[in-house]
Amino acid sequence: xxxxxxLSRVFASFDQDGDGKITATELQLCMxxxxxxxxxxxxxxxxxxxxxxxxxxxxxxxxxxxLARDTESDQEEEEELMEAFRMYAMEGRGCITPLSLKxxxxxxxxxxxxxxxxxxxxxxxxxxxxxxxxxxxxxxMDQ
Numbered sequence: 001x002x003x004x005x006x007l008s009r010v011f012a013s014f015d016q017d018g019d020g021k022i023t024a025t026e027l028q029l030c031m032x033x034x035x036x037x038x039x040x041x042x043x044x045x046x047x048x049x050x051x052x053x054x055x056x057x058x059x060x061x062x063x064x065x066x067l068a069r070d071t072e073s074d075q076e077e078e079e080e081l082m083e084a085f086r087m088y089a090m091e092g093r094g095c096i097t098p099l100s101l102k103x104x105x106x107x108x109x110x111x112x113x114x115x116x117x118x119x120x121x122x123x124x125x126x127x128x129x130x131x132x133x134x135x136x137x138x139x140x141m142d143q
Contacts, residue, residue, distance in 0.1 A: 007061070007064065007065050007068055008061065010064070010068075011061045011064050013030065014026055014027060014030045014064070016029075020060060020061075021056075021058035021059065021060055022058060022059040022060075022064060023058055024041065024044045024045050024048055024057070027044050027047070027048060027059065028041065028044045031044070047067070048067075050067070050070070051063045051064075051066045051067045051070065053066075081137075081138060081141060082134070084137075084141070085134055085137050087104060088100055088101060088104045088132075088137070090103060090104065093131070094133075095131040095132060095133050096121065096131060096132040096137060097121075097130075097131050098114050098117040098118045098121055098130075098131075099114065099117070101117040101120060101121060101132075102114055102117045105117070118130070123140075124136050124137075124139055124140040124143075126139070
């Protein structure tokens with residue numbers, strides 16, 4: 001977790017005009033510097049709106065802290081999902097096959113035959129290749 005003193009420094013660096021508020025433009029510029037990729041103005045505004053509790057269209061330091069914590073929580077969830085995916089995709093192919101699903105379910109005490117595993121995969125196999133990639137696995141886990 002990011003320390004509050006560090007977040008204060010981050011806030012000060014984002015708040016380029018020193019008015020105690022971060023505008024969408026300031027956030028967009030700093031995100032590009034921090035992450036190295038452009039965010040659209042619409043994405044930045046949506047991100048800001050998700051934590052803008054006073055509805056002024058700007059972020060104060062408390063709102064930036066909330067955004068950082070939400071982002072950190074999202075990253076932790078993503079890491080847990082990746083770990084689960086790797087457990088199921090044990091054949092080294094970077095995807096979940098009917099066999100790898102059968103083997104993992106067996107380890108969990110839920111024995112299924114290959115046909116049942118194929119049917120389970122088919123339900124979430126959006127591209128029809130007979131296996132689950134990471135995006136399809138995410139969709140399955142959201143159900």
